[in-house]
Amino acid sequence: RKCLKRIKKTQHLNAYITVTEELALKQAEEAESRLLQGSPKGILDGIPFAVKDNFCTENIRTTCASRMLKDFLPPYNATVVQKLLDQGAVLVGKTNMDEFAMGSGSTDGVFGPVRNPWSYAAPYREQSGGAEDDSEWVITGGSSGGSGAAVTSLTSFLALGSDTGGSTRNPGALCGAVALKPTYGLLSRHGLIPLVNSMDVPGIVTRSTSDAAIVLEVLQGRDLKDSTTVQSPTSHAGFSEDFDVRNLCVGIPKEYHAPGLSQETLAQWSRLADLLEGAGARVREVSLPHTQHSIVCYHVLCCAEVASNMARFDGLEYGHRSTEDSSTDAMYAASRHEGFNAVVRGRILSGNFFLLQQNYERYFLKAQQVRRLIAEDFEHAFSAGVDVLLTPTTLSDAASYSHFIQADNRTRSTQEDVFTQPANLAGLPAVSVPTALSSRGLPIGLQLIGPAFQDGMLLSVAHWIE
Numbered sequence: 044r045k046c047l048k049r050i051k052k053t054q055h056l057n058a059y060i061t062v063t064e065e066l067a068l069k070q071a072e073e074a075e076s077r078l079l080q081g082s083p084k085g086i087l088d089g090i091p092f093a094v095k096d097n098f099c100t101e102n103i104r105t106t107c108a109s110r111m112l113k114d115f116l117p118p119y120n121a122t123v124v125q126k127l128l129d130q131g132a133v134l135v136g137k138t139n140m141d142e143f144a145m146g147s148g149s150t151d152g153v154f155g156p157v158r159n160p161w162s163y164a165a166p167y168r169e170q171s172g173g174a175e176d177d178s179e180w181v182i183t184g185g186s187s188g189g190s191g192a193a194v195t196s197l198t199s200f201l202a203l204g205s206d207t208g209g210s211t212r213n214p215g216a217l218c219g220a221v222a223l224k225p226t227y228g229l230l231s232r233h234g235l236i237p238l239v240n241s242m243d244v245p246g247i248v249t250r251s252t253s254d255a256a257i258v259l260e261v262l263q264g265r266d267l268k269d270s271t272t273v274q275s276p277t278s279h280a281g282f283s284e285d286f287d288v289r290n291l292c293v294g295i296p297k298e299y300h301a302p303g304l305s306q307e308t309l310a311q312w313s314r315l316a317d318l319l320e321g322a323g324a325r326v327r328e329v330s331l332p333h334t335q336h337s338i339v340c341y342h343v344l345c346c347a348e349v350a351s352n353m354a355r356f357d358g359l360e361y362g363h364r365s366t367e368d369s370s371t372d373a374m375y376a377a378s379r380h381e382g383f384n385a386v387v388r389g390r391i392l393s394g395n396f397f398l399l400q401q402n403y404e405r406y407f408l409k410a411q412q413v414r415r416l417i418a419e420d421f422e423h424a425f426s427a428g429v430d431v432l433l434t435p436t437t438l439s440d441a442a443s444y445s446h447f448i449q450a451d452n453r454t455r456s457t458q459e460d461v462f463t464q465p466a467n468l469a470g471l472p473a474v475s476v477p478t479a480l481s482s483r484g485l486p487i488g489l490q491l492i493g494p495a496f497q498d499g500m501l502l503s504v505a506h507w508i509e
């Protein structure tokens with residue numbers, strides 16, 4: 044009830060597309076009576092959670108923040124949603140995002156931009172004059188900005204995001220939450236409306252690393268409905284609250300000193316490296332030489348998969364259907380034109396261009412080869428004895444909305460992801476953890492990237508930092 048009340052109180056954040064009040068109250072009552080009888084349904088009984096609006100929820104509107112799906116009622120729950128419900132967790136609502144998860148700001152959805160709760164918090168108000176005049180509020184990052192805002196405005200205890208190129212970690216960093224992108228294949232994508240199948244993973248946003256470890260334990264595991272899932276070869280009980288960082292080898296990738304990195308984020312990064320070293324970890328510089336190609340490589344592969352994924356939205360089976368009826372082709376074209384925003388349409392066009400017979404080898408195949416090189420960079424670092432890589436999550440703290448939307452929408456949807464995309468290209472686990480407030484009074488997050496299936500260890504190191 045308190046969470047629902049807070050959702051009302053923080054409506055100006057626009058964090059939720061749908062609030063499932065009735066259902067939540069019913070689920071909470073059932074949980075309460077189970078708990079009073081001493082027979083909880085599972086480890087999350089009665090815990091309120093929120094879900095990004097690109098995960099299917101049975102008979103609950105699932106829009107991807109797009110006109111295309113604005114009335115879509117899925118007939119089933121995504122596996123990860125079902126697993127939370129099976130543990131007794133209570134769904135409070137579906138969170139706002141960039142349309143079809145394409146973006147880094149949560150500014151490009153059909154329901155309007157999400158506002159970062161820190162815009163209204165004391166530190167930002169005191170340092171920067173705040174959002175009093177309603178023009179200087181800051182973005183949440185994205186595309187899972189609603190999930191970031193839901194957790195940090197305390198309207199839910201955990202939220203699901205999706206992470207294809209950084210969409211869970213980016214808002215995690217800018218909103219000051221813990222945000223985990225698990226190893227590719229560890230969590231089921233069944234029921235997550237795809238962006239880039241070969242990179243998408245469900246992401247976990249929580250208030251603390253211990254909470255993230257609990258949720259990871261609940262969600263991980265092979266799912267017969269997603270053939271890319273595996274049973275983890277390592278134990279996730281691997282998470283430890285008193286992990287010893289002595290002898291841990293921390294790599295600092297030199298290529299991550301990227302153009303546009305703010306002085307303050309850089310200073311936090313160095314401070315954390317020094318802290319780890321002071322506590323007995325070995326900290327050393329490593330090279331991931333193909334990093335500079337990751338944005339372009341991601342862009343080609345993303346657009347190619349988007350072009351093929353979005354073909355399902357033809358106005359016939361589900362989604363928006365135009366009233367244009369002069370021919371079937373005209374109906375397809377009009378439905379897609381009316382249903383998708385410019386970012387989505389731009390990627391479909393680019394993707395089809397990259398996949399043209401005469402372009403396939405030059406773009407798609409080449410990008411696949413570069414992807415392998417990026418993955419091999421990580422393999423080399425880990426096989427040379429590095430346990431985790433420490434990097435910034437974002438270039439700087441959150442931009443103000445007015446500043447962010449000045450960039451053209453293609454730049455703003457991908458340029459922000461320099462530090463996060465490589466882990467998706469390589470399928471590796473990565474976590475963003477809040478470390479400090481900037482001089483503007485806004486959160487700064489740092490990222491840890493680890494070897495595949497070392498998600499538990501990664502959270503342990505993140506816990507030490509936290």
Ligand code: GLN
Pocket residue numbers: 144145146147185186205206207208209210211238345456457460
């Ligand atoms: N910003 C990236 C993009 O627009 C990543 C999105 C994501 O992770 N869903 O594609």
